Amino acid sequence: MLRSSAWPPSARHVDTTGIEETAGRPDSSPADRLTVARALASTTPLLSAGTAGRFLATLAAVAAGDVATARTVEPHLDALGILDQAGMPAPAGSTWGVFAAEGPGLRLDATVQDDGTALLTGTKPWCSLASTLSHALVTAHAGDDRVLVAVDLRQDGVTAHDEAWVARGMPDVPSGPVDFDGVTAQLVGAPGWYLRRPGFAWGGIGVAACWWGGAVGLGRVLRSLAAAHPESELLQAALGATVIDLADAEDALADAAARIDRSDDPDAPDVDWPLLAQTVRSRVRRTVDSVRERVVATVGPAPLTSDPAVAARVADLELYVLQDHGVRDLARIGRIVTERGGVAW
Known part of the structure; x- marks a missing residue:
């Protein structure tokens, strides 16, 4: 692969x-x-x-x-x-999510206690598998600060709204909102630590690796069809374009992995991690959109209506890459470069 x-x-x-x-x-x-x-x-x-x-x-x-x-x-x-x-052990056998999204009209507040715990009150959007997981890391507002807390989701006062999830992509990974009513949580790191650490950008690149792997699976669908019809110039051209797209995204991920692996070397060049992460994510997003649209247009409706694996992959990927915000994230790259450079040209 x-x-x-x-x-x-x-x-x-x-x-x-x-x-x-x-x-x-x-x-x-x-x-x-x-x-x-x-x-x-x-x-x-x-x-x-x-x-x-x-x-x-x-x-x-x-x-x-x-x-x-x-x-x-x-x-x-x-x-x-x-x-x-953060130097915090995870309970044996626990399963975890990370709920860090924000949504209009929704707010989760944390009232910090002297013993390093917090009481959570409010609603957090986009909480994937909240009704199935045992625990989650959740961002919340503590006055003017953003804090990260670890929450046992099996407590009283935690209400997951799976019924709000009507997506056709990943239908059994419900990502509806969760209400917290006086729920106890443990602070993880200092205020703002979660967003400031290099690992925040690295985690975003990990999501992009999932997008690329999903697109590889779609590329294989096209490759099989092209192999079965070697006389079709349309299929061969579509496959060739897909090979190029997937290679570009893989190079972006591989280069990022190499930079992360060298990051503890004092002789390694400095890296603007937010810029690198967003550039990688946008490159991979562009590839996934291109491959998905090309495969759907080329293979026709049959696999999408008769092959559950292909139909699920197309729908799942279409939804998954929307974690990238498209033009808004491209604008973020532009602002970073305008404010602090970061490109050789």
């Missing part, structure tokens, strides 16, 4: 085929996918300098097997990495 020469040494021995085979199927249950997440957490090193190649390649391989499983695995691994950076 890995072809780019930019991948660092930590990616060289990832068994992507084996990971894909254990990643589940489109009809897997949330519980089955969380079993995969726990299993991978026991064998995959947390994202850090020296492990990024293996970590990103693992996520990509999971998504190549099943996009919804990757959507389940990625936040679990991300949360474990954040807890490790």
